Amino acid sequence: MKNWKILFACAMVAVFVTTWTACNNDDDEMMEVVTEATCNDGVQNGDETGVDCGGACDACPTCEDGIQNGDETGVDCGGSCDACPTCDDGIQNGDETGVDCGGSCDECTEGVQGTNWQSSGDNVAILLATFLNVDSIYVEFGVDFTYRVEQFDTDGVLTELTGTFTQNPSSVDGIFEINLIQSTPFASTVEGIYEINADGSSMMYEVVQTDPAAGTPPTAMDGFGSTNGGTLVPPTANVQTYLLVE
Numbered sequence: 611m612k613n614w615k616i617l618f619a620c621a622m623v624a625v626f627v628t629t630w631t632a633c634n635n636d637d638d639e640m641m642e643v644v645t646e647a648t649c650n651d652g653v654q655n656g657d658e659t660g661v662d663c664g665g666a667c668d669a670c671p672t673c674e675d676g677i678q679n680g681d682e683t684g685v686d687c688g689g690s691c692d693a694c695p696t697c698d699d700g701i702q703n704g705d706e707t708g709v710d711c712g713g714s715c716d717e718c719t720e721g722v723q724g725t726n727w728q729s730s731g732d733n734v735a736i737l738l739a740t741f742l743n744v745d746s747i748y749v750e751f752g753v754d755f756t757y758r759v760e761q762f763d764t765d766g767v768l769t770e771l772t773g774t775f776t777q778n779p780s781s782v783d784g785i786f787e788i789n790l791i792q793s794t795p796f797a798s799t800v801e802g803i804y805e806i807n808a809d810g811s812s813m814m815y816e817v818v819q820t821d822p823a824a825g826t827p828p829t830a831m832d833g834f835g836s837t838n839g840g841t842l843v844p845p846t847a848n849v850q851t852y853l854l855v856e
Contacts, residue, residue, distance in 0.1 A: 717753055721777045721786045722804065724753040727813060727852035735816075736847040749852065751775065757790065771795065780830030787830060788817065801827040803834070813852040 647656025649667035657665030664670045671680030673691035681689030688694045695704030697715035705713030712718045719725075730746035738744040748760040759771040773792040780787050780803065790800040802817030816834050818827040828836040828848075835845035842848060 719753055721779075721806070722751040722788070722813070723755065723777070724751065726750050726855040728855050729850055729852045733851035733853070735850040736844070737842075738850070747850075747852075748855070769795065782830040782833075785830040785833075790817065798822065802837075803828050803830050805834075811854050813854070815850045815852055816848050818848065 647658070649658075649662050652662065654661045656667075658667055659665060660670040669675075671682070673682075673686050676686065678685045680691075682691055683689055684694035693699075695706070697706075697710050700710065702709045704715075706715055707713055708718035727749045728746070729749075734744050734747065738747075743763045743765070744761055745764045745766075746762045750758045752758075755774055755776065757773060757775050761769045761771065763769075771792055772794045773790055775788060775790045777786050777788045779785075785803050785805045788802055788804055792798045792800060798819050799821035800817045801820050802815070804813055804815040804817075806813045814834055816828045816837060818825040818837055820827055826838045828834065832840065834849050835842075837845075837848040
């Protein structure tokens with residue numbers, strides 16, 4: 611009887627050992643399955659060169675692969691790459707054709723393009739104040755090269771002039787040549803020069819109607835006061851001063 615109990619106990623131990631060994635082997639196999647590297651397990655493993663990329667996985671994102679991927683906020687920019695270009699970062703980048711303008715930003719402007727100006731009191735040219743009783747002038751130069759002038763006389767009567775303009779930097783630093791093609795209230799051509807001061811707050815402006823002819827326009831080479839060859843008295847009688855309207 612004692613021998614039978616001993617045999618039974620040994621058999622139970624053998625079964626337990628066999629079962630434990632089998633379970634342990636199963637756990638090892640399960641561990642191998644769980645820890646096998648994949649391309650979407652959120653860790654860098656296997657032959658990956660980055661987290662879930664490189665090696666047998668898809669190529670890792672770079673800042674020069676021409677697509678938005680990884681942590682980029684734009685194509686090859688943002689995140690761990692250089693900051694993406696914006697229209698107010700103070701440098702010409704992205705598809706801009708100028709500093710913070712052109713391309714996908716607002717159109718680039720030059721000179722008076724896209725600005726508004728006002729002249730009144732002693733800033734009105736002597737000729738306009740004396741012969742046309744002009745009291746004040748408000749001018750809008752459009753980004754699209756259109757212009758609109760509101761001209762008030764000393765009785766408050768408004769005359770509105772509209773048309774298009776062209777402009778070019780002259781050979782004299784800072785001075786632009788301007789040509790205005792007026793369409794209302796009558797057709798005419800006006801030519802002259804202007805110069806915006808260094809901080810952009812004011813502008814000297816001298817133009818003459820050339821068609822129908824009313825005088826000889828000033829030139830950048832001869833400078834302000836060269837209307838009619840500088841024969842006006844005083845020579846600056848046709849020079850207007852404008853203040854920028856923000």
